[in-house]
Amino acid sequence: MKSLKSRNGLLCLAGLVLALLIPQIIDNNFYIDVLTLVLFSAFLGQSWNILGGYAGQFSFGGVVFFGTGAYASSILFRSFGIDPWIGIFGAIAAGAAMGAFIGFISFRYGLKGSYFALITLAFAEFFRIIANSVEFTGGGVGIFIDYNPSLTQLQFDNPAGYYYLALLMTVISLLIAWWLERSRFGASLVAIRENEEAAEALGVNAFRCKMYAICIAGAMGGAAGTFYTQKFLYLDPPIAYGIGTSVEMLLVTIVGGLGTIFGPLVGAFVLHSINEVARHYLEAPGLSMIVYGLILIGIVGFLPNGLIGLFRRRQKKMAGGDDA
Amino acid sequence: MLEITGLSKSFGGLAAVSNVGLTVEEGKIISLIGPNGAGKTTLFAMVAGFLKPDSGTVMFEDQNITGMKPHRICELGMVRTFQVTQPFAKLTTLENIMVGAYCRTSNRELAEANARRIAKQVGMKASLDQAADSLTVAGRKRLELARALATQPRLLLLDEVMAGLNPIEIDEIVDVIKKIRDTGVTVFLIEHVMKAVMNLSDYAYVLNDGVRIADGTPTEIANNPDVIEAYLGHGAAERMRVEGSANA
Numbered sequence: 001m002k003s004l005k006s007r008n009g010l011l012c013l014a015g016l017v018l019a020l021l022i023p024q025i026i027d028n029n030f031y032i033d034v035l036t037l038v039l040f041s042a043f044l045g046q047s048w049n050i051l052g053g054y055a056g057q058f059s060f061g062g063v064v065f066f067g068t069g070a071y072a073s074s075i076l077f078r079s080f081g082i083d084p085w086i087g088i089f090g091a092i093a094a095g096a097a098m099g100a101f102i103g104f105i106s107f108r109y110g111l112k113g114s115y116f117a118l119i120t121l122a123f124a125e126f127f128r129i130i131a132n133s134v135e136f137t138g139g140g141v142g143i144f145i146d147y148n149p150s151l152t153q154l155q156f157d158n159p160a161g162y163y164y165l166a167l168l169m170t171v172i173s174l175l176i177a178w179w180l181e182r183s184r185f186g187a188s189l190v191a192i193r194e195n196e197e198a199a200e201a202l203g204v205n206a207f208r209c210k211m212y213a214i215c216i217a218g219a220m221g222g223a224a225g226t227f228y229t230q231k232f233l234y235l236d237p238p239i240a241y242g243i244g245t246s247v248e249m250l251l252v253t254i255v256g257g258l259g260t261i262f263g264p265l266v267g268a269f270v271l272h273s274i275n276e277v278a279r280h281y282l283e284a285p286g287l288s289m290i291v292y293g294l295i296l297i298g299i300v301g302f303l304p305n306g307l308i309g310l311f312r313r314r315q316k317k318m319a320g321g322d323d324a
Numbered sequence: 325m326l327e328i329t330g331l332s333k334s335f336g337g338l339a340a341v342s343n344v345g346l347t348v349e350e351g352k353i354i355s356l357i358g359p360n361g362a363g364k365t366t367l368f369a370m371v372a373g374f375l376k377p378d379s380g381t382v383m384f385e386d387q388n389i390t391g392m393k394p395h396r397i398c399e400l401g402m403v404r405t406f407q408v409t410q411p412f413a414k415l416t417t418l419e420n421i422m423v424g425a426y427c428r429t430s431n432r433e434l435a436e437a438n439a440r441r442i443a444k445q446v447g448m449k450a451s452l453d454q455a456a457d458s459l460t461v462a463g464r465k466r467l468e469l470a471r472a473l474a475t476q477p478r479l480l481l482l483d484e485v486m487a488g489l490n491p492i493e494i495d496e497i498v499d500v501i502k503k504i505r506d507t508g509v510t511v512f513l514i515e516h517v518m519k520a521v522m523n524l525s526d527y528a529y530v531l532n533d534g535v536r537i538a539d540g541t542p543t544e545i546a547n548n549p550d551v552i553e554a555y556l557g558h559g560a561a562e563r564m565r566v567e568g569s570a571n572a
């Protein structure tokens with residue numbers, strides 16, 4: 001087991017070095033952009049994973065934190081002249097506050113399972129409509145963000161800059177998940193996921209733990225919002241609070257492996273790859289979506305613990321073989 | 325240590341527990357017995373904060389804990405197990421017990437060390453890395469006990485930890501419980517296995533239809549006509565007395 005652990009540590013290190021070198025190795029803006037999106041997806045997925053995968057609170061409205069963060073830093077810049085590199089902390093705070101708000105309303109009244117999933121969906125829709133109808137979000141017209149590449153704007157004149165920012169965020173999200181797996185807080189979340197009543201009996205303050213979890217998820221979602229607006233330079237209500245992003249967040253996590261450190265990253269990589277390949281090679285319109293859907297059904301249907309689960313099974317088998 | 329007064333709980337029209345009072349003395353093993361549906365589990369649930377009583381109070385170490393949340397009560401030093409075992413199914417035995425151990429420390433190494441020590445104490449050392457949902461009935465019962473013990477309680481509420489076990493397993497658990505008591509933990513247990521009740525308890529309370537009908541030492545209880553009636557039906561005590569004298 002010891003050697004397995006240190007081997008996994010080495011693998012992580014090697015992966016990080018490779019990730020850092022990629023813009024040097026691949027001199028192709030398209031691929032760098034795709035990889036940036038993979039990392040962005042993985043980061044958003046990890047936000048969902050903390051609440052859904054570890055704490056077992058499935059949300060259908062994970063996008064609500066992303067949208068709130070995106071509006072927060074954009075409005076901070078547009079209306080108050082606060083640069084995004086500071087604004088991102090405003091976005092993190094706004095995302096966390098949104099988490100606290102939704103969490104308090106849902107968990108205070110004991111909403112679980114599909115009820116929790118539905119209320120988060122309802123909140124995302126609610127804020128989409130609000131963002132559409134008020135002035136300071138730019139309403140339906142949206143917000144156009146000026147392009148002034150510089151670190152203080154979190155904007156870059158080449159794709160590698162965005163890639164490295166996304167990589168930094170993803171590494172931080174992996175560290176958060178790693179910390180969860182080793183801490184009392186993480187153990188409490190998993191206990192709540194497995195059996196909330198039993199967790200309470202053993203001294204776990206389920207309400208408080210779930211509140212922390214949704215605030216962390218919110219903070220991460222908020223940061224992702226700033227990244228998105230500074231890269232794509234435009235924000236409107238369907239982007240900020242669209243259900244597509246919510247689905248993507250939970251999909252990459254489920255495909256990769258719920259409640260695992262690397263699940264969202266693996267899921268994001270695989271799903272984006274399938275998507276790109278299908279789009280590239282299948283001419284007939286819509287066909288790529290069908291193939292994509294079939295592969296998805298296969299993964300979700302046959303791998304209950306995601307791709308990471310498949311990998312773990314093999315690793316366990318190998319470890320068992322070593323012992324024998 | 326634990327003092328319950330006038331505790332009542334109804335579900336719809338059904339009075340599951342009516343005006344029950346009892347005391348659990350420190351350092352003892354106290355039993356709560358009674359036929360199926362007597363209200364024993366309901367009483368435990370109220371004591372441990374899982375159900376809000378309709379009326380009555382629960383005092384734990386001179387502190388009123390009525391209506392307090394389960395996790396707070398656990399922190400104060402009282403923990404319950406579940407009659408229907410509630411394992412964290414996908415976690416290993418060790419991880420299950422560690423959740424309990426984390427009640428007293430946030431240090432991972434310490435929690436793990438405590439969990440391993442307790443696994444040994446309840447005889448689960450061999451299944452530490454086994455997933456909880458693959459444990460046998462006996463294993464799950466032990467796990468309930470181990471997890472609860474890991475929270476380092478001063479009062480342990482055990483709800484039928486021997487149900488479904490074979491006689492050998494029961495003897496083992498009886499032994500474990502006695503040893504727990506010897507470490508200074510007070511034990512309050514619900515049990516149907518009469519041999520264990522007789523063997524373990526310093527004192528017993530009997531519940532029937534939500535009402536406390538008797539209390540005393542195990543021997544007193546076993547000879548109490550009300551108790552025999554409650555278990556065996558109306559007139560049973562009289563029949564037994566007659567048969568007993570006829571045999572003599």
Ligand SMILES: Nc1ncnc2c1ncn2[C@@H]1O[C@H](COP(=O)(O)OP(=O)(O)OP(=O)(O)O)[C@@H](O)[C@H]1O
Pocket residue numbers: 335338340358359360361362363364365366367407
């Ligand atoms: N949540 C509930 N809702 C409605 N009725 C309940 C509920 N919990 C218990 N009851 C009823 O209350 C009564 C007492 O149940 P309880 O589980 O406390 O009995 P018990 O003494 O533990 O029985 P057993 O020995 O079978 O475990 C039963 O009639 C039961 O059906």
Ligand SMILES: [Mg+2]
Pocket residue numbers: 364365366407
């Ligand atoms: Mg019961």
